[in-house]
Amino acid sequence: MARFQGDWLRDQALALLRFHANSRNPAGGFWPLDRQGAPVDEAPRGSGSERPLHETSRMVHSYALAVGLGFPGARDQVDHGIAWLFDGHLDRSNGGFYWSVDDAGPIDSRKQAYGHAFVLLAAASAARAGHPDAARLRDRVWDDLMAHFWEADAGMVADTFSADWSEGYSYRGQNANMHLTEALMAAHAAWGDAQYLEMAEGIARRLIDKHARAAGWVVPEHFTEDWQEDPDFDGDPMFRPSGTTPGHALEWSRLLLELWEATGRRHEWMPEASEGLFRRAMKEGWLPTGGIAYTLGPDGEVSRDWRFWWPCAEAIGAAHRLHTVTGDAFYAEWYARVWEYVDARHIDHVHGGWFHQIDENGEPVAGIFPGKPDIYHALQACLIPLGDPFSPAG
Numbered sequence: 001m002a003r004f005q006g007d008w009l010r011d012q013a014l015a016l017l018r019f020h021a022n023s024r025n026p027a028g029g030f031w032p033l034d035r036q037g038a039p040v041d042e043a044p045r046g047s048g049s050e051r052p053l054h055e056t057s058r059m060v061h062s063y064a065l066a067v068g069l070g071f072p073g074a075r076d077q078v079d080h081g082i083a084w085l086f087d088g089h090l091d092r093s094n095g096g097f098y099w100s101v102d103d104a105g106p107i108d109s110r111k112q113a114y115g116h117a118f119v120l121l122a123a124a125s126a127a128r129a130g131h132p133d134a135a136r137l138r139d140r141v142w143d144d145l146m147a148h149f150w151e152a153d154a155g156m157v158a159d160t161f162s163a164d165w166s167e168g169y170s171y172r173g174q175n176a177n178m179h180l181t182e183a184l185m186a187a188h189a190a191w192g193d194a195q196y197l198e199m200a201e202g203i204a205r206r207l208i209d210k211h212a213r214a215a216g217w218v219v220p221e222h223f224t225e226d227w228q229e230d231p232d233f234d235g236d237p238m239f240r241p242s243g244t245t246p247g248h249a250l251e252w253s254r255l256l257l258e259l260w261e262a263t264g265r266r267h268e269w270m271p272e273a274s275e276g277l278f279r280r281a282m283k284e285g286w287l288p289t290g291g292i293a294y295t296l297g298p299d300g301e302v303s304r305d306w307r308f309w310w311p312c313a314e315a316i317g318a319a320h321r322l323h324t325v326t327g328d329a330f331y332a333e334w335y336a337r338v339w340e341y342v343d344a345r346h347i348d349h350v351h352g353g354w355f356h357q358i359d360e361n362g363e364p365v366a367g368i369f370p371g372k373p374d375i376y377h378a379l380q381a382c383l384i385p386l387g388d389p390f391s392p393a394g
Helices: 006-023 053-069 074-089 113-128 134-149 174-191 194-214 246-262 269-285 309-326 329-346 376-386
Strands: 100-102 105-108 302-304
Touching (some): 006 053, 053 376, 074 134, 113 134, 174 246, 246 309, 269 309, 309 329
Antiparallel strands (some): 100 105
């Protein structure tokens, strides 16, 4: 574990930030990058590359964290991303933020809670970095979340609406609610409103203390319109794949400990759940040749052995938090084991950045994540063990 600490982590974070500095699209937002770090312009309508809402927002969040690190040019990146959220993604007629846009306007005009959660995260991180438009962005997205997505009876958000909000989709998912939990904690850190933590705690209690606990610390991914578990759902392989996703259990494992700290360590169930989620996800999801399976079937068997970067990044963050809280060497061993795998397989030591998917032989492949998109997961894997970049102790 000793190798993957301190200066090594900082060096990896700075390398990611340098590599992705080239992603800035002069027309607004950010390009995805190819393996060598060159912008990828697929020009789907001949008018410039598509910019998904979550990627724009996650790049704002990432470079806001970079402001805390003192990274040169980070403030300019945050300025650029926030300007595009207002000028490119914001639907000025109906409110809300388009799911994806290009230079000419919306490509996918739907309004998705997942993307809006990341807008709130971007606003919160930008606020901590001192951006003057952060509160305005928060107010805009908060109004949309509360007016359209939030379902008070369930204490969670619905998932998707049409552009004018007239049609609500029946699907409900845990993924958007998980990322809203993350964003609510960030909003509390930025502005101190207790409401944010109360909402985050309610989401976590329903999804994890109720549903995941009942499933033996497996996180149900999909729900019906009335919030009944829907284990047979099979949707978009990027955001709504069938089965369960051990990477999300690992993400929740980390978030629960952060929520436990933020709420004054009052809730005994949170560290218990964090350990249960981590141990089951790694037991069932870690593959014989390394890496974490993307999805599992109903009996815990691997259903998609796709090896993405982000579950490993989340395992690193969760293992670090768990070792810090418990002192158990089990988590320190996993922290080092996953970093060793990432260092050997996912980090591109030639061109920079991380390979987003590799095969069973450890070779990069282009799957549902072409090239090297935003750095949200990878950067946080480097920064979480270093502490809050906005804190004097971080």
